[in-house]
Amino acid sequence: MTGAEQLPACRKIKKVREEAVKAHKVRHLKFFKYIGDTPVIPTKLKIITVFVVMLFLSTFSTSLIAIMLSQRKTFELSNIVLVDKLTDLYNVANSQKQIEAYSRDTQTSLDSIVQSAKNGFTKDEQNGVALGVNSDGSLLFFAGANEKLNWSRFTDKDCIGQMENSEGQEGHISFISPDGDEYFGVYKYHSGWLTYIVRANRRADVNRSMYQVLAFTIVLMIIIVAFFAFMGIKIFDGLLSNVDNFSSQLYAMQQNKRIETLDISAAPNDDITYLAANFNSLSSTISNLLQIFQKFVPENIVRKAQEEQIIKLEGRQCELTILFSDIKSFTYRTEVLGNDIIGLLNVHYDSIIRKVAENSGIIGSIIGDAILASYGIEEHVTSNKSYDAIKTAWEITAVTSDLRRRMESRRRVLEQERPLTECEERVYEAVMLDVGVGIDGGNVFYGNIGSLRRMANTVIGDNVNSASRLEGLTRVYRVPVVVSAYIMNDALRDPEAAARYEFYEIDTVQVKGKTEGVKIYFPLDRQCSLEEWNFEALNDRFKIFEEGLKAYYQGDWKTARAEFKRADLSVSAVFLERMGMKSAPEGWSGIWTMTTK
Numbered sequence: 001m002t003g004a005e006q007l008p009a010c011r012k013i014k015k016v017r018e019e020a021v022k023a024h025k026v027r028h029l030k031f032f033k034y035i036g037d038t039p040v041i042p043t044k045l046k047i048i049t050v051f052v053v054m055l056f057l058s059t060f061s062t063s064l065i066a067i068m069l070s071q072r073k074t075f076e077l078s079n080i081v082l083v084d085k086l087t088d089l090y091n092v093a094n095s096q097k098q099i100e101a102y103s104r105d106t107q108t109s110l111d112s113i114v115q116s117a118k119n120g121f122t123k124d125e126q127n128g129v130a131l132g133v134n135s136d137g138s139l140l141f142f143a144g145a146n147e148k149l150n151w152s153r154f155t156d157k158d159c160i161g162q163m164e165n166s167e168g169q170e171g172h173i174s175f176i177s178p179d180g181d182e183y184f185g186v187y188k189y190h191s192g193w194l195t196y197i198v199r200a201n202r203r204a205d206v207n208r209s210m211y212q213v214l215a216f217t218i219v220l221m222i223i224i225v226a227f228f229a230f231m232g233i234k235i236f237d238g239l240l241s242n243v244d245n246f247s248s249q250l251y252a253m254q255q256n257k258r259i260e261t262l263d264i265s266a267a268p269n270d271d272i273t274y275l276a277a278n279f280n281s282l283s284s285t286i287s288n289l290l291q292i293f294q295k296f297v298p299e300n301i302v303r304k305a306q307e308e309q310i311i312k313l314e315g316r317q318c319e320l321t322i323l324f325s326d327i328k329s330f331t332y333r334t335e336v337l338g339n340d341i342i343g344l345l346n347v348h349y350d351s352i353i354r355k356v357a358e359n360s361g362i363i364g365s366i367i368g369d370a371i372l373a374s375y376g377i378e379e380h381v382t383s384n385k386s387y388d389a390i391k392t393a394w395e396i397t398a399v400t401s402d403l404r405r406r407m408e409s410r411r412r413v414l415e416q417e418r419p420l421t422e423c424e425e426r427v428y429e430a431v432m433l434d435v436g437v438g439i440d441g442g443n444v445f446y447g448n449i450g451s452l453r454r455m456a457n458t459v460i461g462d463n464v465n466s467a468s469r470l471e472g473l474t475r476v477y478r479v480p481v482v483v484s485a486y487i488m489n490d491a492l493r494d495p496e497a498a499a500r501y502e503f504y505e506i507d508t509v510q511v512k513g514k515t516e517g518v519k520i521y522f523p524l525d526r527q528c529s530l531e532e533w534n535f536e537a538l539n540d541r542f543k544i545f546e547e548g549l550k551a552y553y554q555g556d557w558k559t560a561r562a563e564f565k566r567a568d569l570s571v572s573a574v575f576l577e578r579m580g581m582k583s584a585p586e587g588w589s590g591i592w593t594m595t596t597k
Helices: 005-031 041-103 106-119 157-165 201-237 241-257 271-293 301-310 332-358 385-417 422-431 460-479 485-489 495-500 535-554 558-565 570-579
Strands: 034-035 038-040 129-133 139-144 170-176 182-190 195-201 314-327 363-366 371-375 435-450 455-460 481-484 503-512 518-526
Touching: 041 106, 041 129, 041 182, 041 195, 041 201, 041 363, 106 129, 106 139, 106 241, 129 182, 157 170, 170 195, 182 201, 182 435, 182 460, 182 485, 195 201, 201 385, 314 332, 314 385, 314 460, 332 371, 332 385, 363 481, 371 460, 385 435, 385 481, 385 495, 385 518, 435 460, 435 495, 460 481, 460 503, 460 518, 460 570, 481 485, 485 518, 495 503, 503 535, 535 558, 558 570
Parallel strands: 435 481
Antiparallel strands: 034 038, 129 139, 129 195, 170 182, 182 195, 314 371, 314 435, 363 371, 435 455, 481 518, 503 518
16 A cells, blocks of 8 residues: 555544544533543432432332231221121021931032022122131032132141131131132131131232232322422522532542632532532642642651641751660571561561550651651650650560560471471571660750752751660660660659669660760569569569679679679670670779770
8 A cells, every 4th residue: 555545544544533532522421520431420410319219219118008008908808898708608508507407418508508609709709719628628618709710628737727726716817729829718617517617818819909009109109200300300400500510610620630729709608618618728738738748757747737737947956765676687687588578577567666656756767677766756745755765665575575476386386297497497587586675865956857849857966876876785785675874864753664664784885986985774674574574583683783783893803703693694694705704904994895886
């Protein structure tokens, strides 16, 4: 095909496509507005639909109840008529019994009873029956309004039992005919003929009239509902005109992907206009919040932005408590678990972040395997910030210990089936998380830094770095939590914290990057549920350790070694290893200088 021939063909294909797109749009927008492929159903249509349905249901239910009551009344009247007819038939049976006693012609008497019964049927009793039922189900006589009815036996044994068990030997019954139809009627026992004389009509015959009335009622209801639906459309169209107006404006906003205010200048002063006015207020709020949420900020900053409708590059000096938590041997765990370390971290962080929030802490940052949290930022929180941080530290220790116990339990289950492979042993060791928590506090800079395009909420100060250094010391001294003297003094101002925690001095150290030594403490929780950190079991031993620490500071390492051995603690082993069998060096100040972070 040449280029000249291709051009008309391309135009034709393009025209077909445009017509298909146009037809699709017309099909979509003919009745409803669409957001994508989702139709926007007008509120007016919903209200009218509910109105019509409720109108129909109310009319139908009212008519149905009336019909049911009428049917019940019809059955009652039918039973009264049947009783009268049964009485007439019973009297005929009495007369024929007396005649039969003299003539000895039983069949003639029964034929007379049958003929009398047939004469008693009316035109409405198209399937009425009269019969004499014996106790064994055989029939003494049978008469049917319809010549097609010809029963040889009475097959409903339950009904026979009902008649036999009745006290007065007369009453109302319902039974299933040999043809399978349901009948209702009345009966009375005749002692002369030794049979139950029954007069009954088929229930379907009575129901037929009810169905005819019901069909007429439904047609009438449809006409009434259609009329009121038409009137409702006219009325609601006027009442809800402003809804259509607002809906069209909202639809235009959605199509343009912009948040604007609604034009309510010509709207009536009703509750729908009130909602539109509130939407205008909300749209202004959302416009501001959309700019804020584009910046990644902590929860407290978001709340402040919602209240003040603005976020600024600003900061302030404040006294905070800083908690730093880190996973021990994280590099080894990463090498063993690979990408699975992410799932393990998420399990770990889920519990830790919740504990921080429960104790009024604010997560400042999550750096790989470490979490930095600050306490004392929220002005409405009145609890002791250092006490909150120490509680969090022990709760982090507890949840991590619980995770290890679950891993141990899982291992025992697996080992009942088979020994773990070398690879499984390494994975097991990798998932046995252990954390250290360091806590320090004091004056720091807290605020937002960065630019107007991108901001970060941060805490800056020497105490922040110190908290990280103290966390590192948990590995050295083999305790889960290490705090500074500031944290101890601040927490002890709270009577509850003083009653709950016992602070043991661990050492005086000069961490890397510092020129002075600082005392560090281990806050043992009297309420700790962990067996390895039970207060009653450890308190006396830590008191002995502190005696050894005094001798260690004074340079009497011989006495210190004896006390440390007697304390028999993991932290004692650190000092025994540090001192060896040597004496204190010349010029000993009692300060241990750390060479690593």
